[in-house]
Amino acid sequence: MPADGQASSGYLVETSSARVLLDCGPGIATALSAVSDVTLLDAVVISHLHADHCYDLLPVAKSLLSATMRFPGGPEPRVEVVRPVPVLVPAGARELFARWAALFPVTTMPVMAKAFERAFDVREYTSGDVFEIGDATIGLRELQHVEPNCGIRVDAGGVSLAYTGDTGMTDEAVKLAADVDLLLAEATLSHPDRTEHGHLCGGDAGRIAARAGVKELALTHFTCTERHWLQHLRDDAASEYTGPIRIVRAGERIRLGD
Secondary structure, three states: OOEOOEOOOOEEEEOOOOEEEEOOOOOHHHHHHOOOOHHHOOEEEOOOOOHHHHOOHHHHHHHHHHOOOOOOOOOOOOOOOOOOEEEEEEOOHHHHHHHHHHOOOOOOOHHHHHHHHHHEEEEEEOOOOEEEEOOEEEEEEEEOOOOOEEEEEEEEOOEEEEEOOOOOOOHHHHHHOOOOOEEEEEOOEOOOOOOOOOOOEHHHHHHHHHHHOOOOEEEEOOOOOOHHHHHHHHHHHHOOOOOOEEEOOOOOOOOOOO
């Protein structure tokens, strides 16, 4: 959950011709507005439908629609028409989105109740699907979590990124991250998860990175931001993986390749 002024899960990937948002948890709509105009998004990819990974899709959609609208006494619209942003989501999300947007109608502007239909081009995916967004190739692979979750791989311009979403320790995560330049891995727990829920500890993330041969490991999705907790996660990962390890900070930019 948001803590210490930091939003939940959300990562903006920029290539030479694409801006793709991976997950959109609470606080991400605000955080995104600090670094990019929402109308410049080329796609959003949601790993799974837990609130900490998708809650801000609605305010992002409404922001896209608002950019085209004239409010009495307000500024001129920023763009003439909204360009529907492809949103890649697990199967079943479309019905959820329709019910969700209908909960918050704007009676004087009915279009705002159709945020997902007008602002987004909702595309439901299944594991193994591949999408082309600009120069980026986006692949989805099902991982282990209580809610259907797909890890996301982005390849563009000769560099690659893998993002786990939420997952337990699984061989599929190793396949997702094979030889990537950066593995963005959740590190939620201090010890391995022995339940069916599906989360990683630092050591699990390190094992995946080592087996996959990744060039760098970035740990994220923390349940605590205290220094000793984060240091434990890093040390735990380093016991399994000898390459570079970073603790992700809110707003941090990580450059890959040349």
